[in-house]
Amino acid sequence: MHLDETDTRFYIAPSTIPGAGNGVFTKIPLAKGDRLEVIGVLVRVDSIADICTRYTDRYKFRMGDKLLIPLGYGGMANHSDTPNMEKIIDGDKVYLRALRPIESGEEILYIYGATAQAQFRK
Numbered sequence: 001m002h003l004d005e006t007d008t009r010f011y012i013a014p015s016t017i018p019g020a021g022n023g024v025f026t027k028i029p030l031a032k033g034d035r036l037e038v039i040g041v042l043v044r045v046d047s048i049a050d051i052c053t054r055y056t057d058r059y060k061f062r063m064g065d066k067l068l069i070p071l072g073y074g075g076m077a078n079h080s081d082t083p084n085m086e087k088i089i090d091g092d093k094v095y096l097r098a099l100r101p102i103e104s105g106e107e108i109l110y111i112y113g114a115t116a117q118a119q120f121r122k
Helices: 050-054 054-059 073-076
Strands: 010-014 021-028 036-038 039-044 061-063 068-073 085-090 092-099
Touching: 010 073, 021 073, 036 073, 039 050, 039 073, 050 054, 054 068, 061 085, 068 073
Parallel strands: none
Antiparallel strands: 010 021, 036 092, 039 068, 061 068, 085 092
C-alpha cells in the first residue's frame, strides 16, 4: 500500500501551541465548509493492528467497526478547545471541515477524541 498526501492547500510548520511540535497551516484562505480529506490506514476495532497502535488512540477516527489511523496533514492537525475545523464522516471518507472562514497561514485545529460527537455528523 502506498499513501501520499496530495492536498496542496496546506503545509507543515511549528505549531502556535506551546509544546505541540509541528502543526498544519493553510496556504490559502478556506471558506466555511471547505474540507481536508484525512488519509490513512483502516483497521478493525480491537484487532491486533488496533491494539499495537494504542499510542495513536486519541488521533483515530471511528468509522463503524473500523478505525482510521490518520496520516498526512490530517494526522498533523492539533487539538484546541476553540477549533476552526470539525471531524466529519461522509460515506466511507473522513474529513476535517472548516467551521468558519480560515485565513491563509492559520493553523488547522480541531477537538481530539475517539468518541467526539462531531466525527459522526455529516
